[in-house]
Amino acid sequence: MRNVAKIGIVIAGLAAGLAAPAAADPLSVTYRIDVLQQCQYTDIAGQVCRAFAASFPLTVSFDGAVMSGYDTPLDHVRVYGRPTVSDPPLPRRTDFPPMTTVSPSAGERAQFDALAGCWIHEGAITIRGYGSRDGSDFHRDLDLTASETSALAPGPLGAESFIAFLARAPFHQFALSDSVELASGGFEALTYIGTVSLESNATPTPEPASLLLLSTGLGALAVRRRHNRA
Numbered sequence: 078m079r080n081v082a083k084i085g086i087v088i089a090g091l092a093a094g095l096a097a098p099a100a101a102d103p104l105s106v107t108y109r110i111d112v113l114q115q116c117q118y119t120d121i122a123g124q125v126c127r128a129f130a131a132s133f134p135l136t137v138s139f140d141g142a143v144m145s146g147y148d149t150p151l152d153h154v155r156v157y158g159r160p161t162v163s164d165p166p167l168p169r170r171t172d173f174p175p176m177t178t179v180s181p182s183a184g185e186r187a188q189f190d191a192l193a194g195c196w197i198h199e200g201a202i203t204i205r206g207y208g209s210r211d212g213s214d215f216h217r218d219l220d221l222t223a224s225e226t227s228a229l230a231p232g233p234l235g236a237e238s239f240i241a242f243l244a245r246a247p248f249h250q251f252a253l254s255d256s257v258e259l260a261s262g263g264f265e266a267l268t269y270i271g272t273v274s275l276e277s278n279a280t281p282t283p284e285p286a287s288l289l290l291l292s293t294g295l296g297a298l299a300v301r302r303r304h305n306r307a
Contacts, residue, residue, distance in 0.1 A: 103158065105138040106240045108221070110251045112167065112271035118256075120263040129269065134276065135251075136163040137202060137221070139183045141236030151189040155234045158183065160202045162219060167269055170255040173215050176206035185239050187231045198231045199224040200242050212260030221273055223249040244275045 115129035140158020147154050160183045185200030199222075206217035223246035232238065243249060251273050256266035 103138045104141040104236055104240065105136060107276050108135045108137065108244055109133075109274045109276050110135045110165065110271055111274070112251070112269050114270045116266070116268045116270070118264065118266040118268075120265075131167060131269075131271075133166050134163070135165060137161075137240075139202070139236075143236075146184075146234075151191075153187045153231075153234055154184070155186075155239070156182070156184040157236055157239065160204065162202075162204065165219070165253055165269075167253065170257075170267055173217065173255065174208040174210040176208045176215075176217055178205075178207040180205040180207075183239075185234055185242065187234060189230070190226075193226070195226045195228055196230050197224065197226050198242070198246070200239055200246075202243065214258040216254070216256045216258075218252075218254050218256070220250070220252045222252070223273075241275065244273045249273045 110131075110133055112129055112131040114126055116124055116126040118124045137160055139160035142158060143155050144158055145156045159181045161181070181202075181204045183202045185198065187196055187198040189195075190197050201223070202219075202221040204219045208215045208217075221243050223243045225246045225248065249272065251271040252268065254266055254268040256264070256268075258264055
């Protein structure tokens, strides 16, 4: 599984450091998610993965305005508005406290890698949820990630092309995870991995701006790569 987490670092840094323009109407699109695998991790058993078949629509909405970003001849970054997603109908842990912090982001980066002699285009929609109870840290994460390499620079970056890129890039993945860093020092995780595709008739649809205020409250979930407390 490829690691495209660095795009999230770029997006978070830009979103935190630059003022956002006035919000535009959000875009909404429905993806088809096909889950292929469920993985469970504990310190005792390690990681155990099994085939898991499930398919469902996932509706994603976000502000299509470019909230921040930059362009140089060899590096292009776009950060879009805060995304929300519909609730994935997958079995999850039931012992989580309310998520006290939820951090959503949506964006992409196309950068020329001089060593490899090619362009690397990466994009992600991520929603990070965090809560704590009795000294244990609970994380609920969702990721839609995509990446491709090409000898040619990608076309102009924009919200509608970004929506298609997340489903049609050579690498595109759905990941959803509940993970717990226990007060005892242990770690547990339940993760689903699958693919992303556009519904056959799906096109980005403008919605009333008020929909930006509607949070699903799930916090959403992605593969957490750290198995020990920093």
